[in-house]
Each structure stands twice: as C-alpha cells, then as structure tokens.
Amino acid sequence: MAAVQTDAPVIAVQNVNKVFNAGDEEQVVALQNINLNIYPGEFVSLIGPSGCGKSTLLRLIADLLQPSDGDLKVNDKTPHEARLKREYGMVFQAATLYDWRTVTQNVQLPLEIMGYPSHIRNQRAQEMLELVELGKFGKLYPWQLSGGMQQRVAIARALAFEPSLLLMDEPFGALDEFTRERMNMELLRIWDRTGITVVFVTHSIPEAVFLSRRVVVMSPRPGRITKMIDIDLPYPRAFETRELPRFFELVTGVREHLRDAHGF
Amino acid sequence: MAEAVFTPVVEPKPWPQRAREQARYYLPTILIAVGVLVIWELVVRVFNIQQFLLPRPSAILEALGLELRQGSESILVEATFATLYSAVGGFVLGCGAGVLVALVTARWTVISQAMMPFAIAANSVPIIAFAPITNNWFGLTNPASKMAIVAIIVFFPTMINTVRGLTMVEASQLELMQSYAATPWKILRSLRIPNALPYIFSALRVASALSTIGAVVAEFFGGPRATLGVYITQQAAGFNFARAWTGIIMASLIGISFYMVVLLVERWVMPWNVSFREAA
Numbered sequence: 164m165a166a167v168q169t170d171a172p173v174i175a176v177q178n179v180n181k182v183f184n185a186g187d188e189e190q191v192v193a194l195q196n197i198n199l200n201i202y203p204g205e206f207v208s209l210i211g212p213s214g215c216g217k218s219t220l221l222r223l224i225a226d227l228l229q230p231s232d233g234d235l236k237v238n239d240k241t242p243h244e245a246r247l248k249r250e251y252g253m254v255f256q257a258a259t260l261y262d263w264r265t266v267t268q269n270v271q272l273p274l275e276i277m278g279y280p281s282h283i284r285n286q287r288a289q290e291m292l293e294l295v296e297l298g299k300f301g302k303l304y305p306w307q308l309s310g311g312m313q314q315r316v317a318i319a320r321a322l323a324f325e326p327s328l329l330l331m332d333e334p335f336g337a338l339d340e341f342t343r344e345r346m347n348m349e350l351l352r353i354w355d356r357t358g359i360t361v362v363f364v365t366h367s368i369p370e371a372v373f374l375s376r377r378v379v380v381m382s383p384r385p386g387r388i389t390k391m392i393d394i395d396l397p398y399p400r401a402f403e404t405r406e407l408p409r410f411f412e413l414v415t416g417v418r419e420h421l422r423d424a425h426g427f
Numbered sequence: 428m429a430e431a432v433f434t435p436v437v438e439p440k441p442w443p444q445r446a447r448e449q450a451r452y453y454l455p456t457i458l459i460a461v462g463v464l465v466i467w468e469l470v471v472r473v474f475n476i477q478q479f480l481l482p483r484p485s486a487i488l489e490a491l492g493l494e495l496r497q498g499s500e501s502i503l504v505e506a507t508f509a510t511l512y513s514a515v516g517g518f519v520l521g522c523g524a525g526v527l528v529a530l531v532t533a534r535w536t537v538i539s540q541a542m543m544p545f546a547i548a549a550n551s552v553p554i555i556a557f558a559p560i561t562n563n564w565f566g567l568t569n570p571a572s573k574m575a576i577v578a579i580i581v582f583f584p585t586m587i588n589t590v591r592g593l594t595m596v597e598a599s600q601l602e603l604m605q606s607y608a609a610t611p612w613k614i615l616r617s618l619r620i621p622n623a624l625p626y627i628f629s630a631l632r633v634a635s636a637l638s639t640i641g642a643v644v645a646e647f648f649g650g651p652r653a654t655l656g657v658y659i660t661q662q663a664a665g666f667n668f669a670r671a672w673t674g675i676i677m678a679s680l681i682g683i684s685f686y687m688v689v690l691l692v693e694r695w696v697m698p699w700n701v702s703f704r705e706a707a
Contacts, residue, residue: 227605247608251606253603259603262699
C-alpha cells in the first residue's frame with residue numbers, strides 16, 4: 164500500500180493560517196503557515212501535544228472550520244464543495260452514536276440523510292457491519308456494546324456511503340491499551356480492503372508509527388508542522404511489527420522531534 | 428478473531444423474569460398501603476372519631492359502592508367524566524401548543540431566548556388564580572373555562588422542556604450532521620426531535636398530574652354540579668364527608684390513570700429508553 168507520489172494529492176494544504184479571536188488580546192494562532200500534501204491511498208497521522216492544531220487542521224479539511232488565510236483543496240475542490248458532495252467520512256473520539264437508533268439504524272444514518280432508497284441502505288449497512296465484524300449485532304442499541312464495538316460501528320457508519328477519504332480525530336483515545344492495539348489492526352485491515360485515504364489525529368506515538376505511512380509532527384504556540392517522517396516499515400503490519408528494532412527507532416525519532424518542538 | 432474482548436456489555440432480560448422482579452419490588456409498597464387502611468379503620472372505630480373529622484374507610488367504600496351501582500345515573504360518575512374531560516382537553520391543548528411553539532421558536536433562537544424569561548416567570552405564577560377570570564370569559568358551566576386554566580398551567584413547562592430538548596444536542600452530534608451536509612430540516616428530524624423526546628415526556632408526566640389538579644381546583648371556584656371540584660365542596664359543605672372522600676378518590680384515580688397512560692405512551696414511543704433505564 165505504498166503511496167503513489169506521482170498522483171495528484173487528495174488533500175493539498177498551502178500556506179494555511181487559522182487564528183481564533185483575531186485582533187482580541189485572547190487571540191490564538193491555532194495554525195501558522197501549514198503546507199501539506201496527502202496522496203491517494205495514504206495513511207497519514209497528525210501527532211502533537213494539546214494545542215498544536217492537529218484537530219483544527221482536520222476540521223479545516225472537513226469544512227467544519229474555515230481558514231483565516233491560505234488555500235485548501237480536497238479532491239481538487241474547496242473543502243466546502245467536498246463536504247456538500249459528501250466526499251469524506253469522519254470518526255470522532257466519542258463514538259457519537261445515537262441512543263435512539265439500533266446499530267444498523269446508526270450505520271444507515273448518513274444513507275438516510277443522503278436519500279438512498281431503503282433496500283440499498285439495508286444492504287450497505289449490513290455490508291459495513293460485516294466489514295467491521297459486527298454483522299450479528301445490528302439489532303442491539305449502542306449502550307449495549309463495549310467502547311471498542313461502538314467505535315467499530317462509528318467506523319462502519321463513516322464508510323457506509325463509500326467516501327474516498329476518512330478523517331479520524333483520536334478515535335481510539337477513550338479505549339484501553341489492549342483494545343486500542345486490536346482496533347489498530349482492525350483499522351489497517353479495513354484500510355487495506357477499501358483502499359481509502361486516511362488522515363488520523365492521535366496523541367499516541369506508537370499508534371501513529373504503527374498505522375501510518377507518514378507521520379506529521381506538530382507543535383503548539385503557534386500551531387505548526389515541525390517535521391514529516393516517512394515510516395518505512397513494511398505492510399501488512401502485524402502485532403510483531405511493534406517488536407521490530409526499526410519500530411523502536413522510529414518511535415524514538417518521533418518522540419525526540421516532539422520534545423524539541425516542545426522545548427524540553 | 429476471538430470475540431471475548433468484544434462481547435456486548437448488557438444482555439436484555441426475558442419478560443417473565445422482569446415481571447417477577449417488578450412484583451417483588453412493589454410487594455412492600457402494597458403491604459404498607461393495606462396496612463395503612465387497616466390502621467385507619469381501627470383507629471376511627473376504637474377512638475370513635477366523628478365522621479366529620481375522619482370517616483372510616485369502610486364508610487367511604489360503602490358510599491362509593493352506592494354511587495357506582497347507579498352506573499351512568501350517578502352524579503359521581505358523571506362528575507368524574509366531566510372533570511376528566513376538562514383535564515384531558517386542557518392537557519391536549521396546552522401540551523400541543525407547548526410543543527408546537529417550541530418547534531417554531533427553537534429554529535429562531537433569538538425568539539426563544541427572548542421568550543424564555545416570560546415563560547419561566549409565567550410558570551411561577553399561580554395560574555389557578557385566573558379561574559374566576561376564565562369563568563367570566565367562557566361561562567361558569569362551560570368546560571372551556573376549566574380547560575383554559577389547565578392548558579395555561581401545562582403550556583409553559585412543556586414549552587420550556589421541549590426547547591431544551593431541541594437545543595441541547597452535543598457539539599459532536601451536530602458536527603457529525605454537518606459532515607453529512609445535512610439541511611436544518613434533516614437535522615431537526617433526525618437529531619433534535621429524537622433528542623428532545625425524553626425531555627418532552629418528562630414534561631408530559633408532570634403535566635398529567637398538573638392537569639388533574641388544575642381541573643379540580645378550577646372547579647372549586649364554581650362550575651356545573653356534575654364536576655368533581657363542585658361535588659367535593661358541596662358534599663363537604665353538607666357534612667357528607669364520606670361522599671366528599673369518594674369525590675377525592677375519583678379525582679385521584681383520574682390523576683393516577685392519566686399518569687399511567689402517559690407512561691405507556693412513553694414506552695411505546697421510546698422503547699430504547701425503557702430497556703436503557705432497566706439495565707441501569
């Protein structure tokens with residue numbers, strides 16, 4: 164699953180700035196002079212301490228926030244057009260499933276909003292649930308599932324309308340370590356099956372190194388990219404990958420860049 | 428792939444087991460109720476308490492039986508249906524208006540924010556004090572005069588709760604909808620209204636109790652003979668306290684049944700909420 168760098172980028176970020184409360188004394192420069200290209204089929208992680216702007220950058224790509232300055236293109240369109248055309252799926256840290264809907268109905272939510280007929284909705288929802296290996300749990304309610312299962316439903320929902328881009332904001336942050344590692348494997352399996360492009364925001368260095376083809380290290384005040392690190396570990400990755408010496412080197416490398424940027 | 432780590436946390440219980448657990452839960456309550464009635468009867472008999480202070484339960488039940496045996500000819504039965512009609516009519520009008528106004532104003536938050544202080548203030552005013560005024564507007568014997576009181580009483584809590592339910596959605600749930608480029612109408616239908624249902628039913632449960640109280644007390648201020656409020660005051664004025672108590676019992680039955688009906692509708696509309704609460 165090596166990224167084909169010669170293709171046109173799926174996401175092109177050029178000289179983007181984002182300032183909150185511009186002009187006030189509480190002005191916050193969330194992002195400064197961000198330049199980043201993400202290519203089709205890549206798995207890219209954004210990592211950095213709180214306040215480095217990684218979630219803000221994700222929301223700029225998703226058109227949930229607008230940049231103060233600079234140029235953003237998603238699939239060669241403005242983020243606004245990409246959002247209206249439903250070209251990405253999004254997964255948040257909280258599973259954000261609706262209590263009043265069953266698992267299947269939750270997965271069908273975007274399909275309903277987008278006006279798909281009911282037989283297609285049923286079929287797609289079942290396919291997605293099978294993909295995340297929850298095919299038999301369709302009739303349960305979210306509160307009957309464990310945290311890991313809820314996030315898998317959220318992933319199934321994000322992929323239901325077959326977007327080409329998946330944006331994930333610390334999706335496994337609320338899970339325990341072991342569940343998180345298993346979910347990482349799950350996610351890589353799904354990524355391999357669907358060929359989707361993934362932008363993944365995380366706090367966890369091993370997670371970023373394990374999952375990605377490239378890690379973008381960011382630092383705060385002002386939010387900026389300090390380093391882009393290529394992860395040359397082979398795919399498909401397995402539990403054993405975490406035990407390779409090269410894995411440890413890469414994790415250490417990322418950690419050192421984070422420390423430098425943070426100033427200690 | 429071992430599913431041991433990924434099994435559901437809560438299994439739904441089979442219904443015979445749930446029924447038995449419910450019965451066991453309520454048994455002490457039932458025993459206490461029976462005990463209180465027995466003690467009441469004994470105390471009145473033993474201490475020879477005068478009937479105008481406190482009638483015996485047996486006397487009350489006797490009077491009740493006498494009235495009920497007359498069927499539709501009984502004034503008590505007629506009064507019960509009349510008060511029920513006022514309570515339910517007012518409830519439907521007031522709660523219906525409350526939900527509709529909330530739906531309209533929640534969309535334009537400027538309007539709902541402007542109205543909230545009035546709503547909260549009006550909620551604190553004893554609406555029942557307007558009973559003589561509605562009697563004057565609609566006529567003493569017109570059920571509308573009582574329905575108006577009930578409707579105003581239940582309107583404000585319903586409207587306030589519905590607005591809360593419609594507007595208090597989590598930021599991430601809204602962001603999700605935005606990521607689907609959902610129109611405000613779709614957001615209303617798929618997110619805000621289902622989110623509001625628990626809030627609405629919470630208000631409706633309170634409203635059902637308030638409706639009965641409102642109807643009966645409005646009738647205290649005057650109304651047709653065949654209404655519970657008038658019946659109770661007239662029987663008390665004539666020192667027929669056992670009969671007055673039968674009126675109170677019928678009013679209580681209206682209140683309790685009304686509440687149970689709202690509960691049943693709530694269960695039907697929100698099946699997920701029921702099993703959620705049972706598991707918790």
